[in-house]
Amino acid sequence: MHLNKLNLLRSMLQIRRFEEKLEQLSRETEKIYGMMIVSTGQEAVASGVGAVLDPADVIISNHRSHGHLLAKGADPKLIMAEIFGKATGYNKGKSGTLHIAAPEVNVLCTTTVVGGGIPIAVGTAFASHYKQQKNVTVCFFGDGASDEGSFHEALNLASLWNLPVIFACENNVYSGAQRVEEHSKVKNFADRAIAYGMPGIVVDGNNVLEVYQSAMKAKERCLSGEGPTLIEYKTYRWGGHSTHDQQSYQPQEEIELWKKLCPIEQLKATLIKEGVLGQEQYQQMENEIKQAVEEAVKFADESPWPQPEDAMEDIYI
Amino acid sequence: MQNLTLGEAVKQALREEMLRDENVFVAGEGIGVGIHNNPKLPTHGLLEEFGPERVKDTPVSEAAIAGLAVGASVMGLRPVVEIMFNPFFTIASDQIINHAAKLRYLSGGKSKFPLVVRIKTGAGIGAGCQHSHNLEAWVAHCPGLKVVMPGTPADAKGLLKTAIRDDNPVIFIEDMILNFIPMPVPEEDYTIPLGPADIKKPGDDVTVVTWSKMLGTALNAAGKLEQQGISVEVVDLRTLAPLDEDTILKSVRKTGRLLVLHEATRTGGFGGEIAALVAEKAFNQLKAPVKRITAPDIPVPYSKPMEQFYIPNEDNVINGIKSILG
Numbered sequence: 001m002h003l004n005k006l007n008l009l010r011s012m013l014q015i016r017r018f019e020e021k022l023e024q025l026s027r028e029t030e031k032i033y034g035m036m037i038v039s040t041g042q043e044a045v046a047s048g049v050g051a052v053l054d055p056a057d058v059i060i061s062n063h064r065s066h067g068h069l070l071a072k073g074a075d076p077k078l079i080m081a082e083i084f085g086k087a088t089g090y091n092k093g094k095s096g097t098l099h100i101a102a103p104e105v106n107v108l109c110t111t112t113v114v115g116g117g118i119p120i121a122v123g124t125a126f127a128s129h130y131k132q133q134k135n136v137t138v139c140f141f142g143d144g145a146s147d148e149g150s151f152h153e154a155l156n157l158a159s160l161w162n163l164p165v166i167f168a169c170e171n172n173v174y175s176g177a178q179r180v181e182e183h184s185k186v187k188n189f190a191d192r193a194i195a196y197g198m199p200g201i202v203v204d205g206n207n208v209l210e211v212y213q214s215a216m217k218a219k220e221r222c223l224s225g226e227g228p229t230l231i232e233y234k235t236y237r238w239g240g241h242s243t244h245d246q247q248s249y250q251p252q253e254e255i256e257l258w259k260k261l262c263p264i265e266q267l268k269a270t271l272i273k274e275g276v277l278g279q280e281q282y283q284q285m286e287n288e289i290k291q292a293v294e295e296a297v298k299f300a301d302e303s304p305w306p307q308p309e310d311a312m313e314d315i316y317i
Numbered sequence: 318m319q320n321l322t323l324g325e326a327v328k329q330a331l332r333e334e335m336l337r338d339e340n341v342f343v344a345g346e347g348i349g350v351g352i353h354n355n356p357k358l359p360t361h362g363l364l365e366e367f368g369p370e371r372v373k374d375t376p377v378s379e380a381a382i383a384g385l386a387v388g389a390s391v392m393g394l395r396p397v398v399e400i401m402f403n404p405f406f407t408i409a410s411d412q413i414i415n416h417a418a419k420l421r422y423l424s425g426g427k428s429k430f431p432l433v434v435r436i437k438t439g440a441g442i443g444a445g446c447q448h449s450h451n452l453e454a455w456v457a458h459c460p461g462l463k464v465v466m467p468g469t470p471a472d473a474k475g476l477l478k479t480a481i482r483d484d485n486p487v488i489f490i491e492d493m494i495l496n497f498i499p500m501p502v503p504e505e506d507y508t509i510p511l512g513p514a515d516i517k518k519p520g521d522d523v524t525v526v527t528w529s530k531m532l533g534t535a536l537n538a539a540g541k542l543e544q545q546g547i548s549v550e551v552v553d554l555r556t557l558a559p560l561d562e563d564t565i566l567k568s569v570r571k572t573g574r575l576l577v578l579h580e581a582t583r584t585g586g587f588g589g590e591i592a593a594l595v596a597e598k599a600f601n602q603l604k605a606p607v608k609r610i611t612a613p614d615i616p617v618p619y620s621k622p623m624e625q626f627y628i629p630n631e632d633n634v635i636n637g638i639k640s641i642l643g
Contacts, residue, residue, distance in 0.1 A: 060388075091425035101424040108391050108428065113415050119381045120416060123388015123396075130342065130370065130394060137388075150411070153381035160376065314426030315460050317484040 003051070005271055008208050010285055011047035012264045015067040016040065017289050018076060021297065022066070022083065022097070026243050031084055031301070034096060039067045041206075041238035044263035045170050046071040048211025049138055052219050056135040058124045060117040061110040063098055064170075064237075068140055069110075074102040080296035086303035093306045094314065115141060115148030118167070122158045125165035125228070136164045136222040138215075143232075144175025146189045152196075155230065159196040164222035166215060167230040170205065172237040177249045190232035198228050205233030206263040209270075236261075321502040323495035326470035327359040327435070330477040331397060333506060335367055338395060341481060344373035344385060345399030345435075357496055359435070360399065379405050383412030383434065387420070390432040395481055402448045403438035403490070410455070417486040418461030431484045433477070439492035439530055440580065440628050446616035451529075451581035456488045457557040457590070463487045463511050464557040468532030470495070471502045472555055475509030483511060492530035492580075514561035516568070520550035523574040523638050526565055526591050528554040531578045531629060538634035549638065557587055565591060566599050573604035574641050578634060583611040605641040610634055 019038040026036035039046065042064070050071025053059070061068040069079055074090070082089025083097045090102050098112045108124060111117045121139030128135050145151055146169055158165050169190070175183050186192060193200025199221070203214045211233060218229035236258035240247040247255075271277035321329065335341045347353075349364035349372045356362065364372040375382050379400060386396040400406045406413070417430055440449040457464045463485050467473035473491065480487040517532060518539050527535045532553050539549035550568050554561065569575050575595050577588035592607040610629045618624055 058392075089425075091423060091427070094425050095423045099423040101420070101428060103424060103427045109388075109416070109420055110423075111416060111420075113411055116411055116416060119384020119412055120388040120391075121384075122381060123385040123390070124392050125388070126385055127389045127392030127394050130389070131392075149408075150380045150384065153376075153378035154384060156376060157378055157381040157385070161373075314422050314424075316463075317421070317429055 003212060005209070005267065005276060008047050008051055008212065009264065009267050009271060009277070010289070011050065011071055012043040012208060012267065013285060014289050014292070015043040015046060015070050016264060017293050018070060018296070019066055021293050023243050025297070033085060036097060036243040037063050037241065038239060038243070039064045039237065041258060041262070042170055042172055042235045043067055044208035044211050045168065045205050045233045045235060048208040049166070049168055049215040051212050052215045053138065054135065055106065056133070057106060058135065058137040059107045060121040060124065060137060060139040061107060062114070062117055062141050062145070063112040064142070065100060065110045069100060069102055069107055072102070072105045072107050074105050074107060076292055076296040077299040078102070080300040081303045084300040084303070085305070086300055087306040087310070088299070088303040092310065092314070115145040115150040117141065118145065118150050118154040121165050122154045122163060125158060125163035126161065128164050129161070134223055136166060136219050138166045138168055140168045140170060142175060143169060143171040143180055143189055144178070144183060146192060147175070147183055155193070155196040155198065155228070158228045159198040162225060162227035165228045166218045166222065167228060168215070169230065169232045171232050171234050174237060174241070174250070176241055188232055190230055193230035198230060200230045200232070202232050202234065205235030206261045206266065208263055208267050318501040319504050320499040321470045322357050322497060322499050323467065323470045323473045323491060324357050324359040326474040326502050327477055327491060328361060328363070329502070330474045330481070331360065331363060332366065334478055334481045335363070335371060340393060341395045341397060342371040342373065343397045343399070344375050345382060346375055346377055346401050348372065348399050349374040359491065359496070379408035380412055383409035383417070386432040386434065387412055387416050387430060390430045391420070391428050395431050397433040397435060397481060400434060400436045403436050403452050404447050404450045406436055406452060409434070413456070413462070413486070413488070414459050418459045422461060429484045430486050433480045433487045433489050436488065436490045437493050438490050439494050440617045440624055441494045443619065443621065443624065445619040449617040451579070453490055453557055453581060454585055454587045457587055461486065462558060464490070465511060465555065466490045466529040466557060467555060468527070468529050468553050470500045472509060472515070474502055475507050476511065476555060479508045479511055482508070487511070490529065494530050509555070511556045512559040512561055513555070514564040515553045515555055516550060516564065517553045518549065518551040520548040520572065522548045522572055523576060523642065524550045524552060524568040524572045525576045525578055525634070525638070526552045526554060527578040528557065529580065531580050534629060534631055534634060535578055538631045538638070541631065542635060542638060547638065547642065562594060562598070565594065569595050569599045570602045573602055575603070576608040576610060576634070576637050576641065578610045578629060580612055580628060582614050583609060584614050586611055605643060608637045608641045610637045
């Protein structure tokens, strides 16, 4: 697969601007109802991993999912409409921001039960293996999820059966309000792979090129039948757990430090230095993305609400 | 007609469905090479016939087993996974209750999860309360699941085949005592729809609604009462979800009396749902209060006299029926 660094930049920027809009709408308007959870600062993980995936590859996501969806090619309009609770959304308003499934792009499950998606990823990977298909599953979860029993059961089984799954642990330093030191004695969550006889790799999750390389290597390992890899992406969530989190537990200096490690600014600087990107070209990219976000908002805004009784549909076939 | 135990009938259904559809696979703890090398058990011999790619012995990991089924089914396979004992279901319950039951709804009807979770259940095996605990009310309470509890081997075969072919997640609960009682089972390939109850014995004076192993208890009690001139109609629900309200209501409207019989404990048990249904929709036809015969609200005790005390028996049913005949 040929790496297009400009596409990586575009992908990260799309996630950033999309989620900035979500935060703004959530805080300042009545358009978005309920919880809002964004991944600002962590975009390189979604974009870098997403760039190695083919349409047939599967993503199992979690409560911080917008980046994963966009990086897999989900339609921003349908995501926005779902978050608005409109009938035109990916899931007709039944999921909202927290559980969006986009089977059209093989994001087959977004679960907010922490660690709940990890055994499901074993199942989707098993199906690829069973049908001898050349595709992989990526399961995204946080550092906190690796404390769940489901993580351990799933990694053990995936490794035992050499299944084509990449366990992408986004260590964003906080599990709720707990710092990593407060919820585990393990310094690197990737070390937990040792217990299951699979490779565990620590990667700078704010360096999208390293994210991409690591995911490509793990994918090749999956496709050669050697089995799963656990990759710990060390990153940081600039915001709180959700937009209503006051972040009392997050030191301001720490946030400022990580903002200097912004994955978008890092790649942008590299591309300008390499002469691949000019300021004008960057501005054009910004404009296109902002316009697409505005179009998504307009689409969601103008879309019809579901009828109350539509709630009774889609339970059984 | 062949005589099979419920376990053997389940095995026949599994085998025939695996031959019919290569997307069907089975997985669970000890289902290939088990500690009990007993041909009466439901998965005995499948590994030898279908091989390790389709008969997956798993580690002792109930959450992973259930997650395997959820993930494999959304990709188009038809997993039939086994939870060895009903109490162990609690470890798999996140996958079943939060995921299998809800993910189709959360997808807005775009995805489907055609999986079957077979759960072995029932008291009377001397294994105590962490191996014996009927939890069907837990799953019947969750929209998105279908819940099947056969009371005969013949029903088990036809219902399991339908469950495997169904595009919804199905919880299929097998009472282990029925694995040791051979009964006639048709040899041909047949299915039984999920939903309709079956009137196992028609009668006029009182309706007994029951399911699973308690069907036998109900029929034995009904046979004895028949000799005393009391005509009992025995309605075997077979599936708790979907629930065949019409058959229950029609029978109660005819007899005017209802006794609900289940092995699960009383409080919050599914019998309460049947009683409420009849109270809402057939109250005026009732000639007597609704009666529930269930296990008492205690864990399943180990010692045989206490364990037998726990399981509702014929005498309990006979006395219960007489108490509402007035």
